[in-house]
Amino acid sequence: MRVRQAAKASGIRAVERAVAILRTFSSSTPELSVSELGRAVGLHKSTVHRLLGTLERTGFVVQDPGTKRYRLGLPLFELGSMVVNTLEVRRVARPYLEEIHRACGETVHLGILDEGEVVYIDKIESTRRVRMYSQVGRRAPAHCTGLGKVLLAQLPDASLAEVIERRGLRRFTSKTITSPKELRDHCALIRQQGYALDTGEHEELIQCAAAAIHDHTGKVVAAVSITSVAAAMDQHRVAEHVSLVQQAARKISEGLGATLHIRQKELPGSPARPATARPLTSGR
Amino acid sequence: MRVRQAAKASGIRAVERAVAILRTFSSSTPELSVSELGRAVGLHKSTVHRLLGTLERTGFVVQDPGTKRYRLGLPLFELGSMVVNTLEVRRVARPYLEEIHRACGETVHLGILDEGEVVYIDKIESTRRVRMYSQVGRRAPAHCTGLGKVLLAQLPDASLAEVIERRGLRRFTSKTITSPKELRDHCALIRQQGYALDTGEHEELIQCAAAAIHDHTGKVVAAVSITSVAAAMDQHRVAEHVSLVQQAARKISEGLGATLHIRQKELPGSPARPATARPLTSGR
């Protein structure tokens, strides 16, 4: 019974264990056996078996009758879908994501910050041959992605510090920002210019432009980004992407009832008015 | 302690209750209070409170600090997304759904059968002004939808009977098939012609065309459909949609390793070759 267990402020053990079992499934191991699960969560086979039995009757897991192995069930998908389907920002943002996609053909992401990480809640896949790999529902580190940084930049200093504390600043490439001070300064820059760029900080060849979305209270609730392969990019394309995400973010914010906050910077070098590119006509 | 409780073959009570609580959340009630949940699942406040506390620490629910009410958390979304992201058919089908969408501009659905109901696992929204309302992750009855019927049609007689038994044949419109015999005959027709049509059987003004997708074992694993508004449709459009879903279903099946089963019927009235429409060029 001394099975790890640390935090004394305990919840219901059986429920915690059931959740632990569910969370053991991952994209790389979508199918697990009783014994594997037992080893993974540190529980006796029979205990796992009983928990799985219960979860199976609720549909949260299903057992392959042939291999006897378990996988997650569709009811979980239903519940999970509800979570995002009821996120207003996702509903409002969709058309504008499509707009961006039509304008540039690249991969477009909508993401939010949860527990100091980016969660992709919607995406439109690039039509180009070379694509970045991502999946809606997955998480990504915040300190080295465009979406993440633009979201971090809106956090109060204390919250940012806490996130850094909790998640660390893991290095992924030579470009990754790994110093807290540097990240703070970078966030200040992002706030000032109104958008974030990721130039190969997470994956060497990937770069992206992101802008934050505000709700009616002015709070940042999500961000939108365009991801592209670095090789195909030049100054002009970057400026265009920045312009696209900024305009989309503004429109989505308005759709959420945000009353247009003053800050609306332009790209350095482009005119003071949003005349740079006008690929976002109103539809048709 | 005599709280309903019927099925003797019991699982772990706490886990079952936790799941019951999670499942109480719905699109129409995405936010619930302790008391509401208590009433809904028939449990004492304090019990629900403790369960929620446990679920909250796992992230499966979150409590709004202001209103004290609970909603489902993003980790559930992660798990749920994994379920579909690991469904091979979804990955394989995506490009072909896009192909269909480019060809006709209508709403395109990918669905599977679970527990006698249709579950939408992917969709591309119509670009037209009038759209059918649907959400990925939601369920729909099988007996009155194109996707559902084409999936039901592939079931052994016994399974179909069981589904009818379990789910009934609820009437939604004047067109809904509500007689088991009629449904069986209709399924036979669907098998024979290789596609299903729904002409306002679920919602008066909605119609759709659907075709089944086979995996490498020849088993039907999913189906693809085009949904459109009846008013805008004529004979020719219907034929075009049927052709589109059939071709896409065939390609997706091939993508899953299916070795082209013989059955490949044509629309009555159209030539014996798939020359009708050729909107499916190979890419871009």
Added chain:
DNA sequence: ATGGCCGTTCCGCGGTATGGGACATCTATG
């Protein structure tokens, strides 16, 4: 054959989930 690994089942013990109750807070009402 045989040993190892697997999933499954059973059972008695000890821990623990339970629900009543108490309390503070908040809102609506008189």
Added chain:
DNA sequence: CATAGATGTCCCATACCGCGGAACGGCCAT
């Protein structure tokens, strides 16, 4: 302002039920 009801939260003794050890049978590779 007082009051009544509803709500969220916390605590506790007890009955019950989840726990894991052990044992069984099936399946595979050695």
